[in-house]
Amino acid sequence: MFLFAGPHLGFVADVLGAPLNCTRRLHASVGLVSVVLAVFHATVCAITKGMPSVHHSRELFAVVAIVLICAQFAPLSLRRFSYEIALRAHQLLSFGLAYAIWRHLPSAGLFPRLYIYISAGLFSAGTILQLMLILYRNNLGLSRARISYDLHTIKVRLYLRRPLKVEAGQYINLWIPSASLSSFTQTHPFTVVSWSEKPQGHIDLFIEPRRGLTKDLFGLSEYGPTTSIVMFSGPHGRALSADHNENVLLIASGFGIAAQLPFVKKLIYDHHNRRTLVRRIHLVWQIDNLDIGIAAQQLLNDTLADNSVDRDYILRISIYLTSEHISKASFRTKEVAERRPKSSTIILVSVSRAAPGLVDPVVPGPVDHARVAAPAPLRGPGAARTFYKRRYKLAFEAPPRVQLPFPLSSR
Secondary structure, eight states, rough: OOSSSOOHHHHHHHTOOOOOOHHHHHHHHHHHHHHHHHHHHHHHHHHOOSSSTTTTTTHHHHHHHHHHHHHHHHHHHHTOOOOOHHHHHHHHHHHHHHHHHHHHHHSSSSSHHHHHHHHHHHHHHHHHHHHHHHHHHHSSSEEEEEEEEETTTEEEEEEEEEEOOOOTTTTTEEEEETSSSSGGGGOEEEEEEOOOOOOOOEEEEEEEOOTTTHHHHEEEEEEEEEEEEEEEEEEEEEEOOOOOSEEEEEEEEEGHHHHHHHHHHHHHHHHTTOOOOEEEEEEEESSHHHHHHHHTHHHHHHHHHTTTTGGOOOEEEEEEOOOOOOSSSTTTTEEEEEEEEOSSSSEEEOOOOOOOOBBOOEEEEEEEEEEEEEESSSOOOGGGGOEEEEEEOOOEEESOOOOOSSSEEEO
16 A cells, blocks of 8 residues: 555655655565565465466456566666656556556455555545645746756756745755656656745756756756746655754765755854854865856855854855866866875865855865965955965875765764
């Protein structure tokens, strides 16, 4: 019955109050157990009663059910090529399997088909409830989204018909029917990069163009910003908490910054309002090229502006550029000169109290020493008057890669 608990696992995870990854693993585990039990049941019946006859409808649908169960492994291989096609194939096979089981079970009495009726009722109730939430949050209509493309980055601002409270780290499922012919039947999850203590009238998305729907969004906005009608569900996901920690270290790479910035803004807000024990925040961001850094500049500026409230600076941002083929580049008010690494690989960061508006340099390749000339925030020539010049030491060690959970907090 859990396999048909709802039309979308994100909604089921919200109802259960569990992380989406745990819900997915539970869904996969229950499905695997169902496959094992079905194969065992079919094997025992074949041994004790002989092979099923296709001339009897119950036995015929038993064979169909076994075939559909085994066919559920096919979408797993399709996910690498097209996640949307794999998902729709999985859903169609699941509905076909439920119908085949219903036809296989004897119709005499209520009990043999009771579990099918309960599963169908549970799925229907979940679908109706989710549809009601979608209609309520979209105010019984379609919202508007402004889609733009710049520096290999897609930015979407979703104008809401009803103000929405979004916690840090939550995401929405976005439906954009005008993106392409196939987009009419698909939704896509996107992390909300904007955060506010009050319900927001619009929310921002920071998207990496890849395949599928994001490629269609690139096609919409390639020649200039455009506006499209959309509908969304959510917000989904659980809010993270680090209120009981004094030092917080956040590590992001590439477009993963979209998941970290709202969390940073919330920590800063809670610190200014004496709601948390957090005293120091260090955000380390690794990027492959300067384009994504420039595209995210406004997001970083907004976060630094929040950090300057009451002149109680608790945030430090370190930007780490992995490219080693840049002799000199400009990051608005900062210049980046190439420095050859003396040792390669990963940053060891100690969380320390930041200087006002501190942003560490964008450095190509790992370095041992770097002289910092950091404006408080990164915007405008006027920021040059507030430079803080200090010497910092960035340490590196031999391991080529480290896997760290984020947010990583320490007391």
